[in-house]
Amino acid sequence: MYAFKRIVASFTLCPALVGVFTFGYFCTLELMARTTSMSVLETVIGTFWFGILSAVTSLVFYGIPAFGLAMFYAYFQLRRCVLHMLIVCLAGGTGALVWGEVLPMETHHVGQLLPGRSDVVADGALCAAETEARQLEPYDRAPANRLSDRAS
Incomplete structure (x- = not known):
């Protein structure tokens, strides 16, 4: 007999594991x-509710x-065999990709921090340097101008 209810419940609640891991990570990080x-009790209670909130949020967004x-x-x-595990991995990855397109979130700014995106970061640094250069006074750009200003 196949454990239909247990399989459905287990895979449906998988997104809530984010909250469990978040609680454990932040609680350990803060206590260390x-x-x-904050006292130890306040830290544990605060991170616990943060974990609960993230678990509920992940179930709302990724439960479907x-x-x-x-x-x-x-x-x-x-069943537990290599082929079925491969199917679960591919189906989960494909499902996440498709759901990401169905539920678009503004994550374009995150791409600037990813490895291999040095062109975007370099462009941002170049734009920041140009903006800073425009804000400087004319005598601040060239040290020679300051000396000539003092001499006269």
């Missing part, structure tokens, strides 16, 4: 670094495709 004056893929996996009764 102690960058704020996760449920669809869970139904797909349960319909075909996938």
Whole structure:
């Protein structure tokens, strides 16, 4: 007998794991670094609710495709073998790509920080340098002008 309900529930709740990992990461990071004056209990409670909020948010945004893929996996009764794991990986990646197109979010600014995008970063640095050069006074650009101004 195939565990239909367990498979559907497990894969549908996968996006909520983000909240669990977020809670663990931020709680550990804050308790080790102690960058704020909050007590240990306040830190744990604060990061716990932050994890809950991120889990609920991820379920709201990504619960629909996760449920669809869970139904797909349960319909075909996938087992633990290499071929079925490959199908789950490819279906999950494709589902995430398609859902990213269905639910567009403004992430174009994130692309500037990715490796291999030095052209965008260099263009941004060039634009910043040009803007700064325009803001400078004419005598600040050339040191010779300052000396001639003092001599006269």
